[in-house]
Structure formats: structure tokens, C-alpha cells
Amino acid sequence: MSLPNHGANAHHLYEILHMKMPEKVIDFSENVNPLGPPAFVKERWESYEDLITKYPDPHGEPFLSAAANYHNAHVKNVMVGNGAAEIFASLAKRYENKRAILIHPTFSEYATTLAPYHVYIKEIIAKQGLPLDELFDEIEFAEVIYICRPNNPTGYLAPLEEIIQIATYAKRYKCEVILDEAFLDFIDERESFIPYLNKFPNVIVVRSMTKMYAIPGLRLGYAITSESIVNETRSKMPHWNSNAIATTIGAACLQEEEYRLRAISYAKEMREQFSTFLEKWNCVVLPSRTNFLCFQLPVPTKSSEFFLSLLAKGCVLRHTENFKGLDGKWFRVGMKEKSQMGYLRKEMTAWFEGNLSS
Ligand SMILES: Cc1ncc(COP(=O)(O)O)c(C=O)c1O
Known part of the structure; x- marks a missing residue:
């Protein structure tokens, strides 16, 4: 069946x-945090009412600055999305008629968002760990490689050194790396690739606020990457793409250590x-x-x-x-x-x- x-x-x-x-x-x-959203969401709920009557900030403030601060990044390197899902959908346009590598099993949205853009997809099946040799053979011919870390659905966390190796190889061969860290909050920020981004303008780290903070209904995610990729991607995203309640709650969530x-x-x-x-x-x-x-x-x-x-x-x-x-x-x-x-x-x-x- x-x-x-x-x-x-x-x-x-x-x-x-x-x-x-x-x-x-x-x-x-x-897969969202079973503990539910942080307590402040309920406590301050009434204060969010005023936000409905005004247009939100088009760049996603106050969340944009909060996310940049949280990762010690510059706001110019951050873009806010209506969930990580919107970021993937917006990035997919970059690879129209080009070649992408997907490592299965993995999150289905990568293939779904690439589908309308006639992207040739090279599918690689990973048995145990990342098949580095196979990836290195393909990166030279690809425009982008998607890596989910930790991976959905397996929960596997590829070693950070391997991601650095892939990013280095991809940089040499002008291939971009979309690194999905939607579930990294459940591990440790020291496992994130974000601190290495200044050496790798070809890597785009995508993060979601949905999972850790149990707010999938609000829709909030972001990406950190080079300023040129931020500008190019943002220019094709809808104006006011993130709502004011989400960006206000999201900014406060990042303080919840x-x-x-x-x-x-x-x-x-x-x-x-x-x-x-x-x-x-x-x-x-x-x-x-x-x-x-x-x-x-x-x-x-x-x-x-x-x-x-x-x-x-x-x-x-x-x-x-x-x-x-x-x-x-x-x-x-x-x-x-x-x-x-x-x-x-x-x-x-x-x-x-x-x-x-x-
Ligand atoms: C690996 C992974 N990345 C990204 C997302 C999308 O997250 P968001 O709710 O922020 O759009 C999901 C949602 O299930 C996911 O599993």
C-alpha cells in the first residue's frame, strides 16, 4: 500500500x-519543541494587538537586528523570511536551468522549491554519513548543493570539519552551498557554520524560528550569507514578507537562553x-x-x-x-x-x- x-x-x-x-x-x-513557545508570548499577548494596525518593517525589524546580534553578524548579511520555507522558495530562483545536488534522504522542500525552475537535480543517496568522494566528483559541475544539518529525517549531524571541506571545495569550483540549520538550535550554537561564513561567501546558512520556539503558525526564518546574495534574493522577495507579530516575538525569543x-x-x-x-x-x-x-x-x-x-x-x-x-x-x-x-x-x-x- x-x-x-x-x-x-x-x-x-x-x-x-x-x-x-x-x-x-x-x-x-x-517536530516542534513540545514545551511550547516561551512563557512571555502568552504574558505579552495583548501588547501585540497594536502591531496589527500598522505595516511591518519591510526588512523584518526588530527581528533582523536581533538575529544579526545573536550570531554576531552584520544586518547586511541577514535576510528575514516568512519561515525558512520562504527563504528556500526565494533562493531556488537563483538556480533556474542550472544543476543542483541533493543528498537523500532529506527535507523534501529543496526539490519542491527547485521544481518550477527546471533545475537539473543530481541525487546522491547517503548510506552512512556524507559521501564526500561522490560529492567532490559532482560539485565541480553543480551550481548549488543542499545540506541539511542536522538532517531531517535522520537527525544525523555531519561533522563540522566535513562541512568546511565541502564549502572549501565548492568555493573553488564556484558552487553555492545551502546549509539548512533549522534544527541546530537543539544541539549547540558552537556546532553552527555561521562563524565561518566570512571565509565562505558561497555558503548560505538558513535558520528557522519554528522548531526551537514552537511557533510554526507565526512563520519566521532567516538566512545569513554574503551581502550580494542577500541583496539579490531580497530584491525578488515580496515587500513586507514577514509580519510584525512574528518579528516582534522572534526578536524576544532570541533572548531566551x-x-x-x-x-x-x-x-x-x-x-x-x-x-x-x-x-x-x-x-x-x-x-x-x-x-x-x-x-x-x-x-x-x-x-x-x-x-x-x-x-x-x-x-x-x-x-x-x-x-x-x-x-x-x-x-x-x-x-x-x-x-x-x-x-x-x-x-x-x-x-x-x-x-x-x-
Ligand atoms: C529541515 C527543515 N528545514 C526547514 C523547514 C521549514 O521551516 P519553517 O517553518 O521555518 O518554514 C523545515 C520544516 O519542517 C524543516 O524540516
């Missing part, structure tokens, strides 16, 4: 599969507990560094059955049928609150007991 593509918006999945949506549904296909540390340690605890549970049932677990993880059943032939059975119980996992290189044999699970993770483990245990002979 082929399962429909999805990621968040669980009700669509039930609709397409003609399944009755249970009253209690937990969407583990979504304690909140971030709490989220990092919470995600780690949930991930470790869930990995231990999966390994006890002989599942194969990929080593993730962020707030989701990928696993395979000990009997991958039962993957669809397992997925549908959990859906019926209100647990929505992310299947991987449309992720090249994973081909439906793996599941991605976003870390949630303790009680929700407990509910998932309970339902999975029931399925395992009934379907896996010991």
Missing part, C-alpha cells in the same frame, strides 16, 4: 486514508528514553542529535500495517515512503511531552506484543 505524503496537518492524512480521526490524536510527525537550554536537555532525555525502548524491541534506531528520531521495525515488511494500526490509536508517526533512501521502511518520531511519549510507548508495546514473536 502506498501512503500519502504528509508532515504535520494530521487531519489530511485521516481524510485521504478515509479513516475516522480518533478524538485523541498526537501528531508525532511534527534558559528556555533553550531546557528544551535541549528535554529533547535529549525524551530521545534517549525512546531509543532505549525501541532497542529493547529490536528496532534499528538511527543516532539522532535533535528532537526527532528515525527507527525501523525488526520486521520492515510490516511497516504499513504498523503505521495504520497506530493511526487508528491516534498516534501519527511520519512514514518515509517519499524519502528517497528510506523508502517507507523507517519512521520518524518527533519528541513530545512525557505523557504523550508514554502513550506512544504503550500503544507500540501493544502492537509489538501482538505482532512480533519473541
Whole structure:
């Protein structure tokens, strides 16, 4: 059976599969911080009302300066987007009729945003780690390479030295590197490539505010790169592309150091507990560094059955049928609150007991 593509918006999945949506549904296909937005968002909510009656700043202030400060960068090197998704869509135009490298399995938006621009895509499947030799063979002929770090859906964090090697090689061969750090907040800022950007004008680091701060509905992301790429990309983006509530909340989010540390340690605890549970049932677990993880059943032939059975119980996992290189044999699970993770483990245990002979 082929399962429909999805990621968040669980009700669509039930609709397409003609399944009755249970009253209690937990969407583990979504990867945002389960602790919810920082407390100040609720506390200051009424103060945001005034922002609705004015046009927002066209460059995304106050968030633009806050993001530049946070990364010790210049505002000229930062562009604000209506989510990282808008940044990818805007960057894709740069590569019209050119050649791009995608390393699978990875986030589907890279291919989706390139599709309207007749970009030739060289697809490379990574088995374990980044296939450096294969990448070096291709970079010479490509205009851009996309790297997701940590990778969605595997959670794999490629070593920073390898990214520096790729960026160096790409610079020599006039290839741009789009480095998606949407989930890096869950690791450590010292892992970011941003401090190296001054040596690599060919690298564009894309960041999202959605994941760590649990604000996907607000839409806020940004990119840091050379001034010329910022100017060229911004000139093709819509005026007032980011809204005033998002940029005001986003600027304050960046000051939430304690909140971030709490989220990092919470995600780690949930991930470790869930990995231990999966390994006890002989599942194969990929080593993730962020707030989701990928696993395979000990009997991958039962993957669809397992997925549908959990859906019926209100647990929505992310299947991987449309992720090249994973081909439906793996599941991605976003870390949630303790009680929700407990509910998932309970339902999975029931399925395992009934379907896996010991
Ligand atoms: C790896 C990755 N990058 C970027 C995004 C887009 O983030 P945003 O919500 O900021 O558009 C996502 C969303 O799922 C993602 O998984």
C-alpha cells in the first residue's frame, strides 16, 4: 500500500486514508519543541494587538537586528523570511536551468522549491554519513548543493570539519552551498557554520524560528550569507514578507537562553528514553542529535500495517515512503511531552506484543 505524503496537518492524512480521526490524536510527525513557545508570548499577548494596525518593517525589524546580534553578524548579511520555507522558495530562483545536488534522504522542500525552475537535480543517496568522494566528483559541475544539518529525517549531524571541506571545495569550483540549520538550535550554537561564513561567501546558512520556539503558525526564518546574495534574493522577495507579530516575538525569543537550554536537555532525555525502548524491541534506531528520531521495525515488511494500526490509536508517526533512501521502511518520531511519549510507548508495546514473536 502506498501512503500519502504528509508532515504535520494530521487531519489530511485521516481524510485521504478515509479513516475516522480518533478524538485523541498526537501528531508525532511534527517536530516542534513540545514545551511550547516561551512563557512571555502568552504574558505579552495583548501588547501585540497594536502591531496589527500598522505595516511591518519591510526588512523584518526588530527581528533582523536581533538575529544579526545573536550570531554576531552584520544586518547586511541577514535576510528575514516568512519561515525558512520562504527563504528556500526565494533562493531556488537563483538556480533556474542550472544543476543542483541533493543528498537523500532529506527535507523534501529543496526539490519542491527547485521544481518550477527546471533545475537539473543530481541525487546522491547517503548510506552512512556524507559521501564526500561522490560529492567532490559532482560539485565541480553543480551550481548549488543542499545540506541539511542536522538532517531531517535522520537527525544525523555531519561533522563540522566535513562541512568546511565541502564549502572549501565548492568555493573553488564556484558552487553555492545551502546549509539548512533549522534544527541546530537543539544541539549547540558552537556546532553552527555561521562563524565561518566570512571565509565562505558561497555558503548560505538558513535558520528557522519554528522548531526551537514552537511557533510554526507565526512563520519566521532567516538566512545569513554574503551581502550580494542577500541583496539579490531580497530584491525578488515580496515587500513586507514577514509580519510584525512574528518579528516582534522572534526578536524576544532570541533572548531566551534558559528556555533553550531546557528544551535541549528535554529533547535529549525524551530521545534517549525512546531509543532505549525501541532497542529493547529490536528496532534499528538511527543516532539522532535533535528532537526527532528515525527507527525501523525488526520486521520492515510490516511497516504499513504498523503505521495504520497506530493511526487508528491516534498516534501519527511520519512514514518515509517519499524519502528517497528510506523508502517507507523507517519512521520518524518527533519528541513530545512525557505523557504523550508514554502513550506512544504503550500503544507500540501493544502492537509489538501482538505482532512480533519473541
Ligand atoms: C529541515 C527543515 N528545514 C526547514 C523547514 C521549514 O521551516 P519553517 O517553518 O521555518 O518554514 C523545515 C520544516 O519542517 C524543516 O524540516
